[in-house]
């Protein structure tokens with residue numbers, strides 16, 4: 001009989017209040033930018049799966065938008081339950097905190113942590129901790145409130161101590177064949193990722209000016225030999241919101257699309273021809289539906 005090493009594969013949820021660095025961590029763990037990050041909360045709207053494969057183990061990470069979409073104090077029971085259910089079905093949970101900050105929003109998330117699934121406390125933004133002593137006091141304060149399966153201090157942004165974090169997770173992965181091909185880093189398709197990248201740039205460059213009702217739509221995604229031709233429309237609600245996105249002499253939109261193209265080329269590992277434009281949503285279809293909902297026509 002040949003002695004083949006056993007393979008381990010499992011699901012790892014990354015949870016924490018907005019802005020603790022979940023998406024940044026996921027991107028660094030898998031070595032690719034698949035989950036968008038920004039200083040604003042709620043940039044992650046979808047559940048993104050990131051995959052990290054080693055010789056004898058595969059980690060399947062899930063970013064949990066459930067935690068990002070609630071507004072303070074409005075975490076309702078249905079959402080609560082769905083988050084709990086999804087956390088109960090993974091093999092390991094990473095609960096992220098920002099070093100030296102333990103807020104009421106963190107505590108709200110903490111209250112949803114499963115009791116039967118191993119939870120590792122991940123103290124991120126290590127670079128924000130002043131010294132070892134205060135960091136230890138912070139960890140003691142948090143660990144007094146929950147039975148964690150392990151504690152790790154990392155910097156997602158600077159890629160520090162991520163190998164140590166993986167070392168803590170590995171023993172919790174069950175014996176199983178890999179679920180995904182070893183070179184696959186995400187189950188999201190390129191079309192989805194292209195839209196996410198543009199969305200990230202909009203968040204980054206529009207900041208507070210970001211029109212509240214803005215949408216990104218992929219109108220075309222075609223392979224032309226090895227070249228990807230991508231057309232993306234930024235949909236705003238009102239005509240007067242267009243110049244906010246376009247900027248003076250088109251400079252904002254130009255910056256947004258240039259940076260988005262560079263990110264796409266890196267991620268897709270090939271040339272991209274990208275066109276981004278801004279369109280005013282035709283409100284007609286929505287208006288009709290609105291009226292029907294209220295029984296007015």
Ligand code: GDP
Pocket residue numbers: 016017018019020021022023024025036037038039041042043044124125126127128154155156157158
């Ligand atoms: P999420 O909302 O939990 O997904 O958080 P993001 O990944 O979008 O990160 C929120 C902000 O924290 C971004 O500006 C990141 O660059 C920043 N961030 C993430 N990790 C670190 C870190 O290790 N150190 C510092 N100083 N900032 C970080």
Ligand code: MG
Pocket residue numbers: 022023024035036037043044
């Ligand atoms: Mg995020």
Ligand code: K
Pocket residue numbers: 018019037038039040041042043044
């Ligand atoms: K964020």
